Structure formats: structure tokens, C-alpha cells
Amino acid sequence: MQVRGRVLSVASECVPLVKTGGLADVVGALPAALAPLGWEMRVLMPAYRALRARLSGLHEVWEEAELFGGRGVVFQGDLDGVPVMLLDAPHLYDREGGPYSGPAGDWGDNAQRFAALSWVGARMARDGVEGWKADILHAHDWQAGFAPAYLAYGGSGGVGSVITVHNIAFQGWASAGMIEALRLPREAFHPGALEYYGGLSSLKSGLVTADRVTTVSPTYATELLRPAFGMGLEGVIAARGADVSGILNGVDTAVWSPEAEPLPYSVKAMKGKAANRAALCDEFGLTLPEGPLAIVVSRLTDQKGIDLLPAVVPDFIGAGGALLVLGSGDPALEGAMRGLEARFPGKVAVRIGYDEALSHRMFAGADAVLVPSRFEPCGLTQMYGLRYGTVPVVAAVGGLADTVIHASPAALAAGVATGVQFHPTDAIAFGQALRQLCGLYADGRLWAKVQANAMRHPVGWETSAAAYAALYEGLVG
Secondary structure: OOOOEEEEEEOOOEOOOEOOOHHHHHHHHHHHHHHHHOEEEEEEEEOOHHHHOOOOOOEEEEEEOOOOOOOEEEEEEEEOOEEEEEEEOHHHHOOOOOOOEEOOEEOOOHHHHHHHHHHHHHHHHHHOEOOEOOOEEEEEOHHHOHHHHHHHHHOOOOOEEEEEEOOOOOOOEEOHHHOOOOOOOHHHOOOOOOEEOOEEEHHHHHHHHOOEEEEOOHHHHHHOOOHHHHOOOHHHHHHHHHHEEEOOOOOOOOOOOHHHOOOOOEOOEOHHHHHHHHHHHHHHOOOOOOOOEEEEEOOEOOOOOHHHHHHHHHHHHHOOOEEEEEEOEOHHHHHHHHHHHHHOOOOEEEEEOOOHHHHHHHHHHOOEEEEOOOOOOOOOHHHHHHHHOOEEEEEOOHHHHHHOOEOOHHHHHHOOOOEEEEOOOOHHHHHHHHHHHHHHHHOHHHHHHHHHHHHHOOOOOHHHHHHHHHHHHHHHO
16 A cells, blocks of 8 residues: 555554553554555554563664763564564663552653653654654654654654653643753743743643644644643643544554454354353352442542542342442542441452453453543443443543444444443432433443444454554645
8 A cells, every 4th residue: 555654753652562451452453443544554662671572583773972961772673563664772771660659659761751752752753763754743642742843942853742641631731940951942841832830831832833633532632722621731722722632542452352352252242251250259258149240440539529428328129230440549449448348248349450252251251341430531431332232331522432332322223332421520429320321221221222223333453554644644734
């Protein structure tokens, strides 16, 4: 296929190499999703210690002698199926711990670490490497937020720029005194450009300098205009006007597939769902419930609405339901989940931590997945639920509102409902949603229809990839 354009994607995470959240899933999926549309995408990310050991077979394509305190080298190749460029700068990335923090908390030089990633991304996009020249630089979240700024202030070389906001809550703060050290122009330090509440924000820097701004769902793009969601950047988003758009994420439907599970099933043959349900209850030591078996697969934080569960679970159990929880996070919320397990033995079970294989078994065997988030830029959990016929019960925010069709009387009459939404995100509305879930489950015919609708709902990357391709084409044109 003829190449329509080339994109350098700059990010801190990428599945299957490094993942702490949904950002990695998006960055890892986009190259393959865009390829059939004629867009060639390569990913630039840091060579963290875990990745540095896997650099054999990749070849050197770029060198920066002085990169924020030491030498940086970019290695290019195919790593676990991803066309990737790894920025190897041991003084910045060769550390024990995660991408952003170590045993003592966040790395104190995160501003320099990710400014370095952004700097190299901007230079490589502008100058090209080994005959490969980007038409578009696509920056993801605060970790790559300085990349569009470096293009804007250093000369774009005809390269268009896009920044995608995956979660505006994380903004990449740095002190004003670092502006020269971060290779940014002092004259741009004012509220209309780089200055942010007396300091610097890499995310704001990207928002004000990128040619286009995207968020990971249309509703989130609208929510960011409000202080409750914009978190200090709502004015910046509003100022960009029509340059801001929302493009939903997708999921890898080959990886997340009920047909590919050990006890397979499909929308046309649902018998395997019941077998998975029984196996899941057995694995967790639950009695098979008469009502819906619900799951929570989530970080255990207030943002995810986990603090609402103790208020609503007792009535849900009383109505015949059961609950399985997989996740970790706030120690107080972990304790609250343990408390529910102790209070309702055989009806509630909890696993603290995360296990990818177990999460697949949970989606395959559960009847419903609960996602009571207070804000959710896009969310993938509800999409996994749709894919598996595990009916989502979601707060009507962000991408949750965009992907789940509420079982309203009109939607049920039209035969299009795929789940249950509730608003506002509080215990009263959540409890009412669970009562509606139990009512739907009790009507076997109606339940089967909602399950089938959910499984037929498109959750792959095709539509979203086409939207990104159209955005890129608009910039190149």
C-alpha cells in the first residue's frame, strides 16, 4: 500500500513493552491500526532499565552528546511486534523502579527525564533519521508535552503536531527557574504560552503549541471545558476552540476475545459463558448467585468511585447478586474491600493486585462489570465488558458515556441498549443502577438481548484509526 504519511509517536509507555495504564494500550495499538490506512507510525519511548536489556538486534540511528546531563542514543528496530525507537540515556532511565517513580516516590528529575524524550522526539521529527522523515509528531500526555513546544520554538521543518490528553489530572509540573535548563525560551514565559500558575507544565506547553489537541473520547473533550474536569487547564482547552476534538480509544479484539478464551463462547453460542461463570465462582470460592455476578477490575481509588461500593454492595447482595474485586491502590480502599469480603463470605471475594490472565477469566465468567468512575477520559474496562457480554454498569462520564447505551425505556424499546448508566456519581444513583441491573437480569429474554447488543457493539480500532488518519491528513494538507 502507498504510504500516505509518516507519524512519530512520542510516549512514555507502550504495550507490550511497558504499561502502567491505558496510555500504553493506545500507543501500542495505533501503529497496526493505522497501517491499513497508509499511515506509517513509529514509537519513540525511553529505554528504561527493563528495556535496555532487550536492545540486542536494534541498531543505532541517533546520538545526542549532551542530553540533559549525559549522552543519549536512539536505537531502532522491531521489539515484540512494535516498530520502536528506544532512547537509551542511562543517566535518565537506567533505574530500579517504574517509569515515573522508585522506592522513595517520584523521581526528582522527571521534568528533565521527559523533556529529554520530548527534545529528541522533536529533533528527530524535524530532521529525519536514516531517510525516514515524519510528517506528524504525535505527543501523548504530559510526558511528551514539551515535544510540540520544541517544534514550535525551534522550527517545525514542516512537521505538523498533535497532542493527545489521556488524563489531564497529570500535568508535568516544573519550577519557573528551570526554563532555560529545559531549553525553552524565557520570552515565552507568560500566561498565554508556557507560564502556568507561576511555574511550568509540560502538558500546558503541549496544549498551547501543538497544531491539534485530541482527547480520548468526545465527552471528555467537552468535560475539559469545565473546572470540575479541566483541573486548571479548562481555559487553555477553551482557548484552542475547534482545534480540540475527541477520538475514542479502541481495544485489541484479537487479545480480548471470548472466542479465544479457554472456555470459548460467542454471541451466537453463549453456552460457554455459563461454564465460565461456574468456573469463576469455584475459583473464588463463591456460591453461584441467583442474581447477577458482578466484577470490579480497577485501580482502587476515589477517582474510580471505589469508595461508593461499601454503601451499595449490601443491597446488591440482598437482591441476589455477588461481587468479585481485582485491583490495588489506596490502602484504605483495599481495607474496605477486604471488609466487604469478611462481611459477605461466599458472596464477595477480593484479590489485591493485578493479574492479566485472571482479568480475562473474570470478564469471561461475570454477568456485569461495575465502573463507577467520577471521571474517566475514555476507559477500556467497559469496552472489555461489551466485548464479553459482561454488561457494563457505568457512571455517565467521559468515554463511559460515549460507549455504553443506557437501558432507558426508549433504548430497550428500540432494542439497542448495551448497559446501564447512572448520574450523578454517588451512592444513591449507583444503588439505583444496580437495582436496574438486577431487574434486567431477572428477565432472561431481555437480559439475553442486552448481552447480545453489547457483544455486537464495535469496540475495535477501525473507526478511531480512521479519525486519526483524517486528522493527520488535514495537517499534511
